[in-house]
Amino acid sequence: MxxxxxxxxxxxxxxxxxxxxxxxxxxxxxxxxxxxxxxxQRVRNEGALRAFLIPLLPREEALDLVREELRHVEARLTELEMLCDGTDESDFGRYALERGLRQLAASRDWALWAIDRLQKSEEARTVTARTPTGEL
Known part of the structure; x- marks a missing residue:
């Protein structure tokens, strides 16, 4: 340049x-x-592809995968939140930083939802397997 x-x-x-x-x-x-x-606007996102393929894994492995994603997202969120301290909207990069924070927050929300969903589906299968007719 x-x-x-x-x-x-x-x-x-x-x-x-x-x-x-x-x-x-x-x-x-x-x-x-x-x-x-x-x-x-086309973004190739390996994380989104992995999320799409989660149903192919056994429940525990799927849970481990999502929990690891959650740990990664929370660590990155903490890093970016520390960068926010002392910045305001006139600071160079602040808008990009805010975009990153919001994207990570959405990823955290998804991971928490996915963990809850995977745990509930395993609980439902366990309860159904224990009843002789499959009825509760």
Whole structure:
């Protein structure tokens, strides 16, 4: 981008570290990209594919998988929440941070729902298996 005149070196530090600033041409290009292009909306999400295939696993393995997902999501949520401390809406990246928090919160809610659902379906199968006619 520097070669295209969109960025310029603002300062150089130790070990070749460089700080860049956006040029007038870069700001115009960024504005055009933000306002006139549409982002790619197709997202390939391995987590969503795994969620789709959960019914193929035995209940305990499915529960383990979802519990691990929940642990991961909660840890990441904690990290992002700590980044939020002391930031406000005018801070660079705050909107992206909020988007991440909300997506993770939705993932946490899904994991809690899935765990509850898997546990209830196992409980229902156990109760049904214990009754001679399948009736309660």
């Amino acid at each position: 520097a070669a295209d005149g969109l960025l310029q070196v603002e300062a150089e530090g130790s070990r070749g570290r460089k700080t860049y600033s956006i040029t007038t041409a870069g700001r115009a290009e960024l504005h055009q990209w933000l306002t006139e292009t549409k982002p790619e």
